[in-house]
Amino acid sequence: MSLNPPLEKKGQAPEKASLPPNGRLPWLILVGPTAVGKTAVAEALALELRTDILVADSRQVYRGMDIGTEKPSPEARRRVARHLIDLVSPDQLFSAGMYRQQAALKIAELEGAGKVIFIEGGTGLYIKALLDGLWQGPPADWPRREALLQKEQEEGEGTLHRMLSEVDPLSGNRIHFRDTPKIVRALEVYQLTGRTLSDIHAEHRSTAFDPPPSWQVGLRRERRDLYRRIEARVEEQIASGLIEETERFLSAGLSPSLPSMRGLGYKQMVPYLQGKQSLDEAVSILKRDTRRYAKRQLTWFQADPRIEWIDLGAGEGEEEAVARIKNLKNYRIML
16 A cells, blocks of 8 residues: 655645555555664654654664664663563574564554554665565575575675676665575575565465555665764774673673674674784674665665655754654654
8 A cells, every 4th residue: 555645835834644445544664774764763753743752773682782783772761661572682693573572472462452553664674574475485405595595605706696687687786795694595485485485475476465655754864874874883882892792692601693693783893803803894784784875775676666765964953854754744644
């Protein structure tokens, strides 16, 4: 269901939007890359809408991982309740399916209280799980995966992505050429089922899940501005104790190979703490990897035509972003 309004004429008062035909209040979903400013904007909107925030972040689900995952401060969490963070300990595995189960319970609770469902985050897969459901697919074929990875190693980087683009152009366009796990999974599904992953996902969306009405808003910034904000964020993380936080997890016996420890921040600090890199090298790699992560997030979200984008200028902060969202026609549905 598309709720995107026509462009409003300059100087014209925004028209009052109406509820969808089924009378259900749409979910408001705020997305965008890391460091774009989602957290502060979400808090301001939640305060005005008198509702809570459901966080869609695959890294904030881990308890105790606060600095590296950029969790809102305790003070911010007292101002606005945030759910779906601190769900498991860092030594536990977590999946999009588990997130969907936890989210469904909290959404039912909030809807029962008459609150607007407001989701904010940068993990596209989690948001997809809520809106479109999840297709489980065939179980992992580890010998096949190892053979594919061996082929990539022998024939060079990009081999598997080229293979995928030949058999499934849509998935090849959607999946970043360095996202090897997703590329391998898409090839694995094609080889096991004879069907492309994009075809299967399209069929699943149309037959297996009835998505609720939703209004998705995306925040974007010019690349140079976003990268400047990313560098400032990394410097702040270091100053706030990212190194010490990582060291505590290593001292507690957490393996660097755990998914939680391979997240941005922790993964890059481990070599420094092991004496394999200088601090300057570790920080430089963290900034680079965060930039790459932001690019992958944008690639994912920009492939979704349901998202209505707001492009923020270098001088625009939280207040300007909130004002621009509130001036959109669909925002009036929420009030």
